[in-house]
Amino acid sequence: MSQAKYAELVLLGTGGGPRIWAARSQPASAIIVDGIVYIVDAGNGVTVQLAKAGIDTNAIKSVFITHNHSDHVADYGTLLLRTWQSGHKGPINCFGPPPLKKMTNAYIDYMDWDINLRIQHEGRPDFRSMLNVSEIRDNTTVYQDSNVKVDCLKVPHGEADPSFAYRFEIDNKVIVFSGDTSKSEELINFSSQADILVHEVINLEGVDAIVKSTYPGNEAFRNHIVEGHTSMAEVGEVARKAEVKTLVLNHFVPTGSPVLDKEEIWLAGVGKNFKGSIIVGTDLTKIPL
């Protein structure tokens, strides 16, 4: 019998949204299976967070993007480029909704000058040919290797269509990433009995503070935030109905509020509807699967 794989989830960045703050890095996570690394989302700061977590970037095999909002892809190109510059020889498989190919090519154009110099003068392999980029448009099995099987599910996230959740199957364990989503019945089925559900969360009280500090009185902006995300009470309901073993909260909105971005507040808000194990995610938290 083959030995069980050792797998862990590492939260690299847990702050949701495009603004600048110091409290949390933007969304990114890693799943490590027997030393092989799979990345979910690549928000601003992902490369530094990988280094801080002590993760070997040469072991990155695949990158999965949930959707193309900037907080999830701001450092997608930087992740690939710095990984190459740190010695990765490829291939890296990248998956995400359109226009991921265009974005990848645009980033390569943006860094073309640097890339060419390094290939010519530092004897590096070709950066472009180490990337396998696939766009996903609908529910499907995205990827499979000897460690993981990865399925995706379309989730409702306002006008950001398509946006995806990902379900990783590792041996007989399951970990699901909600991505950015409003409350979704399909996601409840998709994450049924999961060992870990990593779910985004919003504190409705905090939304008014965000709107006030950025675009006061902008109702459209407020509705955009509320309608595209899942409230604390709803996250609890999703986890309860899905009967997940552990719920990991992630993509906190608001992030960095000294009043609202507090463990006890997230726990209380979500715990009303879910009595199972809840982990309030923080950057660089490692969770064995």
Ligand SMILES: [Zn+2]
């Ligand atoms: Zn987001």
Ligand SMILES: [Zn+2]
């Ligand atoms: Zn989003």
